[in-house]
Amino acid sequence: MQKVPSETLPIDRKERLTIPYLDLPLRDPKERICDFDDIHIPLTPEEAQREAARCIHCPDPAPCMEACPVHNDIPSAMWLIEQGRFLEAAALYRETSSMPEICSRVCPHEVLCQGGCVRSAYDGTVQTGMLERFVVDYERRVKGGLVEVPVGKPTGHSVAVVGAGPAGLSCAEQLRQRGHDVTIFEAKPAAGGLLVYGIPNFKLTKDVVFARVDDLKAAGVKFVLNTKIGKDKTIDDLFAEGFEAVFIGVGANVDAPMKVPGNDLKGVMPATEYLVRANVPPDIWPEEYRGKEPLEVEGKKVIVVGGGDTAADCLRTSVRLKAAKVTCVYRRSEAEMPGGEKDRKWAREEGAEYQFLTQPVEFIGDDQGRLKAVKCVRMKLGEPDESGRRRPIPIEGSEFVMEADFVILAIGYWPDETIGKTTPNLKTYKWGLIVTDPETGETSRPGVYAGGDAATGPDLVVTAVAAGRRAAAAIHEYLLRLEKAEGEQSENALQPAP
Numbered sequence: 001m002q003k004v005p006s007e008t009l010p011i012d013r014k015e016r017l018t019i020p021y022l023d024l025p026l027r028d029p030k031e032r033i034c035d036f037d038d039i040h041i042p043l044t045p046e047e048a049q050r051e052a053a054r055c056i057h058c059p060d061p062a063p064c065m066e067a068c069p070v071h072n073d074i075p076s077a078m079w080l081i082e083q084g085r086f087l088e089a090a091a092l093y094r095e096t097s098s099m100p101e102i103c104s105r106v107c108p109h110e111v112l113c114q115g116g117c118v119r120s121a122y123d124g125t126v127q128t129g130m131l132e133r134f135v136v137d138y139e140r141r142v143k144g145g146l147v148e149v150p151v152g153k154p155t156g157h158s159v160a161v162v163g164a165g166p167a168g169l170s171c172a173e174q175l176r177q178r179g180h181d182v183t184i185f186e187a188k189p190a191a192g193g194l195l196v197y198g199i200p201n202f203k204l205t206k207d208v209v210f211a212r213v214d215d216l217k218a219a220g221v222k223f224v225l226n227t228k229i230g231k232d233k234t235i236d237d238l239f240a241e242g243f244e245a246v247f248i249g250v251g252a253n254v255d256a257p258m259k260v261p262g263n264d265l266k267g268v269m270p271a272t273e274y275l276v277r278a279n280v281p282p283d284i285w286p287e288e289y290r291g292k293e294p295l296e297v298e299g300k301k302v303i304v305v306g307g308g309d310t311a312a313d314c315l316r317t318s319v320r321l322k323a324a325k326v327t328c329v330y331r332r333s334e335a336e337m338p339g340g341e342k343d344r345k346w347a348r349e350e351g352a353e354y355q356f357l358t359q360p361v362e363f364i365g366d367d368q369g370r371l372k373a374v375k376c377v378r379m380k381l382g383e384p385d386e387s388g389r390r391r392p393i394p395i396e397g398s399e400f401v402m403e404a405d406f407v408i409l410a411i412g413y414w415p416d417e418t419i420g421k422t423t424p425n426l427k428t429y430k431w432g433l434i435v436t437d438p439e440t441g442e443t444s445r446p447g448v449y450a451g452g453d454a455a456t457g458p459d460l461v462v463t464a465v466a467a468g469r470r471a472a473a474a475i476h477e478y479l480l481r482l483e484k485a486e487g488e489q490s491e492n493a494l495q496p497a498p
């Protein structure tokens, strides 16, 4: 439900329609490829107020709100922003989202809230994503860096959260708000999940993620880092330690391999390793990358294999590492690419090239075992496959060779099976995703909940946030049921024997 009824508009709809579309201010591509900083230029308060006044306030439920996976009350936020009531707008976003400073930066708004905006069909969408970012950044500045997470009255219950990605962090935030004690166990040396160890800085600078983690620490959430559940201790160990419920938000972080000859050559690398070594400060690298030779991409030829947003991130990272030539090879045509158009546009603006309908069939090395070229084959499209996209078919005799010093494999992610294999009675699908009730995150094990990429497979930050929040509500109900059952048991124990 919208908080602000659409009848109480400060200016009428006709006047709103006269305010022109705001093309988001971006740094010049020539300038932005010189560093890993954010490419957006923040809005001024005047720009924000004018842009928010473009919202025509559709009847409740507004399509933008419906399209947002956490159902942010966008029309009411627009109403507050146009009047300069920025802190109230920020507070409104925080009611429905556990990390609006992050979602406002990385959500594919054009297919979520802004895709639902009725103005997008006429003169261009209201820039709701950038407005959300404006108010929550404003709030953090005004509050001196820390945004208070309201903490509920202590319940005496304690919950373990496994994985400090957006699903786990959101679940923890919501559990603290309900007064439960929360400890997050995280395998890596820093919290954030793919927000830190995946999404590059030019889309989401790490300080934004760490600031939100600091908010949670200040609210009493405990973090146990460098601890992999299923290896260092099990889910059963957590219950034995006294946790009464567990949320699993371990993501789906295993890079899909490419089974072609030469995939073990030096210079052939999974996307995750490449993005971490290029974008993450070495002091928080996972153990496996420590001590590796520096990533020397300057002046080199880089081929990125894949068609998703991760591929675009690797292309844009390569440009910033000063590669001489950066090419994406994708086996279908551009129309079938799963990645967003916006990221592709930015990659092109920054100098990346695309070779569609092209599939690597062999990585060719020199006598030192280093990659020197990639043998590819041209493809044509056949009938649609089970994904609904037209199946790529190799064209016989179309093989050709491209020179390359690095090949980055961005062809998808699989779940890690460790938790499934070490947790008795936890049902998983045969490829490792955890079976859950999508409404509650309940798993086949009482007291164990899961959500985010670990349950759905690779998806979005905002869907992981939504899943973490839904699971926190369900865990709260579960803990209340436990309390009630324990109360009844002790009451029964006090009854005289019949």
Ligand SMILES: Cc1cc2nc3c(=O)[nH]c(=O)nc-3n(C[C@H](O)[C@H](O)[C@H](O)COP(=O)(O)OP(=O)(O)OC[C@H]3O[C@@H](n4cnc5c(N)ncnc54)[C@H](O)[C@@H]3O)c2cc1C
Pocket (backbone or CB within 6 Å): 106, 107, 108, 162, 163, 164, 165, 166, 167, 168, 185, 186, 187, 188, 191, 192, 193, 194, 195, 198, 199, 200, 203, 227, 228, 229, 230, 249, 250, 251, 252, 253, 275, 309, 310, 313, 416, 418, 419, 451, 452, 453, 454, 458, 459, 460, 461, 462, 464
């Ligand atoms: C390169 C890249 C770019 C992306 N860009 C975008 C984007 O622009 N917009 C968008 O919306 N989405 C994007 N995504 C997708 C988004 O990052 C994920 O959907 C989201 O992070 C999933 O959140 P999660 O909490 O489920 O998992 P994750 O973010 O993967 O977090 C899981 C956490 O669990 C930890 N963990 C794993 N196993 C264990 C264990 N056994 N014990 C303890 N801890 C464990 C991991 O170390 C990790 O910290 C991108 C993904 C990638 C790879």
